[in-house]
Amino acid sequence: MARDGQQAVDAYKAACAGVPPSTLDGNVNTPATHGAPDVVLMDINMPVLDGLAATRLIRAFEQQQHLPPAYIIALTGLGSAQAQQEAFSSGVDLVRISIDHNPSDAFENLC
Secondary structure: OOOOHHHHHHHHHHHHOOOOOHHHHOOOOOOOOOOOOOEEEEEOOOOOOOHHHHHHHHHHHHHHHOOOOOEEEEEEOOOOHHHHHHHHHHOOOEEEEOOOOOHHHHHHHHO
C-alpha cells in the first residue's frame, strides 16, 4: 500500500515491470505482482502527490507503454459534483465517497 501519491505511481510502474513491491517499501509480506494491476484504489487526498495527479501520471504511463488501462477507483470524503468531475477528468473510473478512515474498510464496502 502506498503512503503517498508518488509511491502509488512508482509502485504501479514497478508492478508493470514485474518488480516485487517488497523492493520498493521493504515490506517482505507484500505479495509479488506480475504485470500491470487490473484495479487501483486511489485516495484523492494523499500527501506529496495527490491522488488525481497520481492518476494522471498513471494514465500517461499507460499510454506511453501501450498498456491496457487499470480500473482506478478513487476513495474520497469529498462528495461535491465538482470534485467527482475533476476525478473523472483525471482518469478515474469510479468515485467512492466514504468517511471510512481505514482503506481496508473502504475496500470491504466496495464488495
